[in-house]
Amino acid sequence: MPESRLITVQVNGKAVSVPAGSMVSAAMLKAGDLCRVSVTGEPRSALCGMGICFECRAVINGVAHSRSCQVACREGMTVETQR
Template sequence: MAERVRVIIDGETLDVPAFTTVAAAISIQGMRGTRRSITGEARAALCGMGVCHECRVSVDGRAHVLGCQTLCRDGLCIETMR
């Protein structure tokens, strides 16, 4: 099993440890938010267990995936809604 995996976040490649969640990978990259609220405020993972839905991103073209519940795998394409 690979110790690191390569993901693409908003077009930028990032190597992260295997079993890293998408929300953690976004944080590792240094992003402050994954989407915008209806009033334009940056939103990001809050609860870390899938209850708040603030970590929603698109993964491999599928919208509204919970980043805190999704593990990174090689070649995963993540798009934030920021």
Template sequence: MPDAKRTATRTVTLRINGRTLTVPTGTSVAAALAHAGEFVSRCDLEGHPRAPLCGMGVCFECRATIDGEPEVLTCLTPCRDGLEVVTHA
């Protein structure tokens, strides 16, 4: 029988645009944004919000301000307790 402590999912709590969100440990900020239904601040030529495309730091579509630092790649940033993410200006 598995040990309950080993199988319990650990979580972290962060804030996205002022909204508190709890996600499993190891979740990328991009995945947390998708879970929260948020997009990054850039729009395409028709005004539709952009979102991560490649998920590996190549396309730069996932940039957001994290803990006050602008243009951070959210797909390469793991969530941690107290992280502050802003996707709009």
């Protein structure tokens, strides 16, 4: 089995290492953090995993409402829970 190269991203200030090519939603799950909090305060995270439901929106490199299931992690990327 080929070894995957690990890259590190910052999720809500925590360093999280994931295999290169992983989606941001996976890094957020690994960190144990929510993708977003709904307007009524409910926890939300990736649901469809294919860009349709928008439940996985997060702040990625300062860009709000980014679909974290559609963005691949890059070294040094910063991700925050959308509030």
